[in-house]
Amino acid sequence: MKSEATDKNLDWLRVVTKERWELMAECRDYFLHHPDSDPREYPRLNPIIAASWARSQAAGLHIDKNIPEQFVSPQQLKKIQQRDAVLLKIAHDVFEPFRNLINLTGYRLYLFDKDGVMLFTQGRQEKNNRWFSGKPGKICREDTVGTCSHVLSMRYLEPIQLLSVEQYGAVFENMIGTAAPICDADGNIHATVVLNQRIASLVLTDNYRETCAHTLGLVASMAEAIELQYRLVKTSQRLCQSNIAQQRASEALSVMLNLLDDGILSIDGHGNITNLNKMARQLLSIGDKEKLTGVNIAEFTDDAPRLYKALAAGNQEMMELDMGRRQTRTNCQVVIYPAKTSGAILKINRMKNINASMSRRVGSQSPYNFNDIIGESSLIKRTLELGKRFAVIDEAVLICGESGTGKELLAQAIHNASGRQGPFVALNCAALPRDLIESELFGYESGSFTGADKNGRPGKIELANEGTLFLDEIGDMPLELQPLFLRVLENKEVIRIGGRQGRKVDFRIVAATNRDLQQMQLQGLFRSDLYFRLSVLTLQLPPLRQRGTDIVLLAKFFIGKYCRKIGVKEKKLTAEAEEWLGSYPWPGNVRQLENAMIYAANVAAGDSIDIHCFPESIQREKLPAQPVHEQTDVTPRNEWITLADWEKQAIRHALERTSGNVTQAALQLKISKATIYKKMHEYQIQPSRN
Structure with a gap:
């Protein structure tokens, strides 16, 4: 707001002289007799006073009349006093030493907030001037009381002293008002201190002028003292709040870090541990109350040079290390996140947890249980009964059966009933090239062969730790890999390709085949020792053609499942279609039946499925009704x-x-x-x- 004023005009308002008084009295008299005139056009009137008179006039205030009092509501006043409680306390302490002086001189002190609401007053009560005695809650803005010292002081953020003839309302007659602003730390107006003094004589002697100057200095000093203390208190409060917020943030961060399944720790440039979460303490076997002073990360691994080399490189890197106290070290994945200044943040996790998570991501799921296997024939019931018994026995299971009979379904049911907490990991030995089966099964170390992952990769055996490894089409496992796999079964220890150190694994093996392994081992096509190790518990899944009424039962199930999937009314098999299904040999077994029913459900025009809805290939290949041997x-x-x-x-x-x-x-x-x-x-x- 200083752009509206000049330093010269503001200086005019700080020095009380007879010339100033007489000039302002002349201008005021003219304004009283010419109320429609614009005071800003008066050639000798101070521009600051002229602009304020014009704004007061525009607000509908009369310069020669008393102005009605306006107050905020008691509820609003209470909120304002609560908001400015600190300011009020400081102002009261600053005003208190001047109480007796103020009472003896007949002066009166006021404290207004930034909106012109009277917060506090001190001094002798004026019997004949209720307005000046004041009452907290009174609204004293330019649009409610007109030109006065605290209005201009807040506007221009400067100490100002106004004569009675310069102030707008008649209530200011024979009154000099002195005001100084109180600003916050950002330089914005927060409050004003005002001192009103009544003029006993209009004879402005040198002593009186000096008294006015002293009053201006006193009020400015009071405002400065209040402002300084107020800023100190607020700064202290902000620091305190900042410390509290920082402490809360630190506590929240600590809680969040302790909730993580990963071990998180920070180290300085020398490898000394500076902080770590609860999981990191568990992984490194550091007690909850054990202090970290002088504890170096090198104490918890035999491969410290490799770790320090990665730290010196300053790049994010992932490696496998055995971490922990010397007697309790665990194979872990360590991810290094270098800090901007020095040191690093390390994320540590047990490799078995990483492997379990990886196996879930690559799709090794086991959603099926024994209840999901449909069938009422004696053959399938017998197989399922044995499967449930075998599930709780921690021995190898060999599932034999033609392709499409549901061997993996049964393997998943066995895993889910076994009580093992680890994942179900599947590998089809017939689906991979011979040169890839080894790396898929055993995993490999970094740089083992061209194209290998630079961090190495665990194999299916490691991924199945604490769970079940399902090897489908085990009869197609290359003969040269069979002794290696047998050794893993016997020792429960796997060595990755390119590695030297074995890794302990705890897994349950379930294998499946559609070939005659017994005959293959007699012919030298499958190792006898591996066969006998795998066939401790053998289950024979019957082909669909031997399951009698299960064929129609399964057909109806597949039709209903598919119709629900595509959102159409379930279609029914005709009696002729049911009879036909029971007589067909189903060389592709359950898988072929499901595909045929999906086809039929899409071909059927109405709500029923007859023979003509079945795939043409099945209709062409249907064998004669009599058995082959007849x-x-x-x-x-x-x-x-x-x-x-x-x-x-x-x-x-x-x-x-x-x-x-x-x-x-x-x-x-x-x-x-x-x-x-x-x-x-x-x-x-x-x-x-x-």
């Missing part, structure tokens, strides 16, 4: 039957006639044993034992 010739009776169909029938016929003896069957068919095994695998044929 056929007396190999001449096709149906023009749609292919050579592959007759090849399958011939192999099944030979195996049945030789009671499942593959060698004798090969002799009857006049083919080699390798050829018949290849065909049996291709057509998913299992030798039956009579």
Whole structure:
């Protein structure tokens, strides 16, 4: 607001002279007789006074009349006093030494807030001037009382002394008002101190002028003292609040860090531990009350040079280290986050936790339980009953059965019923190239081969720690890997490719195959010692064609499941379709049945599914109703039957006639044993034992 005034105009308002008084009396008299005139056009009137008179006039105030009092409500006053309680206390302490002087001289002190609300007053009570005696809560702004000392002091943030003829209302007659601002730390107006003194004589002697000057200095000193103390108190409060906020933030950070499953610790540039959370204390075996003074990270690992080298590089890095006290060290993943100045933040986690999390991310899930396996036939019930018994026995389980019979479903059910807390990790030995199975199974160290992850990678065996490792199509495991895997089974210790140190693992093995491992080990195609180690507990999943009424039961289940998935009304099988389903041999077993029912549900135009809704390939390949061993010739009776169909029938016929003896069957068919095994695998044929 100083832009509206000049230093010269403000200086005019700080020196009381006879000339000033007479000039202002002349201007006021003219303004009284010419109320419609603009005081800003008076050539000799101080521009600051002129502008304030014009604003007071625009607010509807009359210069020659008493102005009605306005107050805030008691509720508002209480809130203001609570807000400015510190200011009031300081002002009271500053005013108190001058109480007797103020009472003797007839002066009166006031404290106004930034909005012109009277907060506090001190001095002798004026019997004939209720306005000046004052009452807390009175509103004294330019638009309510007109031009006065504290209004201009707040506006221009300067000490100001106004004569009675300069102040606007008639109530200020024969009164000199002296005001000084109180500003906050940012330089904004917060309050004003005002001293009003009545003029006993209009004769302005030199002594009187000096008294006015002393009054101006006194009021300015009071305001400065209040302002200084107020700022000190507020600064102290802010510091206190900042300390409290910092303490709360530190406590909140500590709580959050202690809730993490990761160990978090900070070290300085020399490797000394400066802080750590609860999990880090557990991992490093540091007691809750053990002090960290002089404790170095090198005390908790044998590979400190490698750690220091990474710290010196100043880059974020991840490594595997054995961490903890010498007798209780645990294989951990350590991630180094370098600090901007020096030192670093280390995140530590047990590798078994990392592996379990990784196995969940890569999709090794086990959502199925025994209750999810549908079937009422005696064969499937017997298998499930044995599976439940085997689940709680911590021995290897071998699940045998044709492709599509649900071997992995049964493996998941066994895992979930075993009580093991670790993950279910699956690996299909037939789905990976031979050169990748080893790295997938055993994992590898950093730099073991071209293209390897620079941090190394755990294999499926490590990922299955404290859980179950499911090896599907175990018969396709390369022969050269079988002794390595057998050693892991025996010692429960795995060595990664390129590594030297073994890692202890605790896992339960469940294997599955659609091949005759017993026959394969007799022929030298599968290691006998591994076979006997895997087949401690064997489960035989029956093919779908042997499960009788389960075929229709499963078909209805798949139709209902799919219809619910796509949001349509469930479709029903006709009686003819149910009979047809029961007579078809289902070489692809349950998987083939589910796919066929999805197809039928989409093809069926109405609410029912008949034979014509089934896939054409199934309809073409449907075999004659009589068993294969009752056929007396190999001449096709149906023009749609292919050579592959007759090849399958011939192999099944030979195996049945030789009671499942593959060698004798090969002799009857006049083919080699390798050829018949290849065909049996291709057509998913299992030798039956009579």
